[in-house]
Amino acid sequence: MKIKELLVNVQVEKITGDENIEISGMVYDSRQAKQGDLFICIDGFRYDGHNFIPKAVQNGVCAVVIEREVDEYIQGITYIRVKSSREAMASLAASFYNYPLDKLQLIGVTGTNGKTTTTYLIKSILEQAGLKTGLIGTIKNIIADKTLPATRTTPESLDLYQLYDKMLKEGITHVVMEVSSHALDLKRVKGMEFAAAVFTNITQDHLDYHKSIEEYLKAKCSLFKQLTDQGTAIINIDDNYSNQVIESASARVISYGINKKADLSAEDIQLSPKGASFLIRGRKNIPLSINLTGEFNVYNTLAAVGVAVAFDIDDDSIKRGLEGIPGVAGRFELINESQGFSVVVDYAHTPDGMENVLKTALEFVKGKIIVVFGCGGDRDEGKRPLMGKMAASYGDYAVLTSDNPRSEDPLTILAAVEKGVLDYDSETPYIVLPDRREAIFHAITRACANDMVIIFGKGHETYQIFKDKTISFDDREVAREAIKEKMADDKK
Incomplete structure (x- = not known):
């Protein structure tokens, strides 16, 4: 694909060099650069990609995305200066992989606790309903019968689009993913529209990065501004910050909880070392006996049922999906x-x-x-x-x-x-x-x-x-x- 074709949705401040050259791939790590690639310079926590341009050129890149002026412009290399390399990377990746999210239903789960378990529960329900579902998260990434290692809770935007592309080729129609506050603040999911988004809870975490609980919450809330017009926000009404999340949602809301009045609630909760049984009430009325214990997993289950309601999934598929999960690695x-x-x-x-x-x-x-x-x-x-x-x-x-x-x-x-x-x-x-x-x-x-x-x-x-x-x-x-x-x- 030619560089000028990739830049359709990118706010470019300046181009130095030939914008008609073809690129064969994109990287943000100079060590992974190959002949004909575009290198995107990210100013990260430990390293600044701008310092690795010579290494990337040595490995064969023909173009570079920068967000500040560099000391030396290497001859024969096209330089594209943008305001934000991270934001540009999301747009470039979407273009390069031909907008895979136009054909995928994306479901995001955010919150301090419960993201991983909730994504596994959602995936199981969707698959029981006959929907081929991929998963992106903390433990691993799952594409059909293949598993790929996960290096962070939510990958960089370029990595995400690579995963979406692979999922489409495997016939996947739905993707459930954990969305961390770092990912939201660092624009890793910039421009991605979600068919459903889940809010589990907010408690103290990552304040080394966000500096205050208000900034942490603001990052989480931003996910709900990325819902499609027909999308659904599934929100834990019992959380102290639920009202702020609801206010940020740009779509319909399904609430869930145990203590407050909600669209989905749980009654008659019985816990044992090996699992929990309870009755879901509200938009769904389903008796459940699951292999996950703890009240926190009752909340995770309600969140997953909220997604099932959003996609109009039948009760039998919900019950089979939830009761069929043997457990989640490293979670109780x-x-x-x-x-x-x-x-x-x-x-x-x-x-x-x-x-x-x-x-x-x-x-x-x-x-x-x-x-x-x-x-x-x-x-x-x-x-x-x-x-x-x-x-x-x-x-x-x-x-x-x-x-x-x-x-x-x-x-x-x-x-x-x-x-x-x-x-x-x-x-x-x-x-x-x-x-x-x-x-x-x-x-x-x-x-x-x-x-x-x-x-x-x-x-x-x-x-x-x-x-x-x-x-x-x-x-x-x-x-x-x-x-x-x-x-x-x-x-x-």
């Missing part, structure tokens, strides 16, 4: 090696997320609750003592450990978490073990019959990030090793 995932106590791995990494899981555990745990958790480095520091407080409030024993320290000193992070435990003035005993493997083994060694060990923070992740390295680490596998070792020792 039970680790079962036939031990006499429970072990749960959960992705919760916010105070609210922890509280939801711990409240659920209190519903049915007969013994003690042993909490293992840490906080990520280079992220919202304000939530660290709050998470410490949650562990002290609900746990019978707490093991403070490292999560993904990234560039920070793990001990500095743990000191902030420990402050929350101490400030709570609780008698809850705790120990600080920076080594996560040691922490998990310690917790499981202490567990007795009817206890529950809950390992928070990393869920499905299979790595741990330090300042100078990234290592393989899976909470689930380490937990299994610890359980087996404990069971072997107990037999001696």
Whole structure:
């Protein structure tokens, strides 16, 4: 495709060079550049793409998108200056892939907690209704029977359009995706219209980036301005910020909740370690018995049913879709090696997320609750003592450990978490073990019959990030090793 054809919907400030040259692909990472590509310079958190133009040219690019003047214009290369490279990238990608969203129904799910589980529930319902559905999210991206690794909750716009293009070629008609606040603020979904958008909740998270809860909410609300004229907003009416989200919606609204009057509600909720049963009331009246436990998963289920209502899906498909999900990786995932106590791995990494899981555990745990958790480095520091407080409030024993320290000193992070435990003035005993493997083994060694060990923070992740390295680490596998070792020792 010729450059001038790609620029139809891009606000160009200046072009230097030949705009009639053909490009064969687009990249924003100079390392991935190939002969005939267009290189889009993104000024990111760690690196500025403008500094890598020579490398991209060396790899064969014939054109470059910039948002500021550069020191040197390389001869034979076309330079396209725009106001925002990120916004331009979304438009360029849409053009290059021939506007795939014209043929796809896009469903977005945003909120602090519950995005991943809700997308899986929606996908299952849609597929039971005979709608071929793709998924884009935190754990992985799914295209028909293929799975692709996910590097972030919501990919960059260029990556998204590449996925949409692949999905169309596989005959997919509907796409359900997690939409993070970062993605909304960084224009990763710029210009994309949604047939449905779900709001799960807002609690403290990502304030290292957004600086205030108001800015965080503003980012979330922007998704609902991107609904099509016939689109539907599905909103958790019980959330404290639901009114602001409803006001931002540019389409019809379906509300869901448990405590307030809503279009969809849940009654007669019964929880167990292995699942939940309840009755959906309102626009749908369906008795359910699902393999996901916790009131928070009742909310996630209601959100998914809201999407089903938006697409006029029948009750049988909804019931089959919801009851057929065995679970979601790293979301209250039970680790079962036939031990006499429970072990749960959960992705919760916010105070609210922890509280939801711990409240659920209190519903049915007969013994003690042993909490293992840490906080990520280079992220919202304000939530660290709050998470410490949650562990002290609900746990019978707490093991403070490292999560993904990234560039920070793990001990500095743990000191902030420990402050929350101490400030709570609780008698809850705790120990600080920076080594996560040691922490998990310690917790499981202490567990007795009817206890529950809950390992928070990393869920499905299979790595741990330090300042100078990234290592393989899976909470689930380490937990299994610890359980087996404990069971072997107990037999001696």
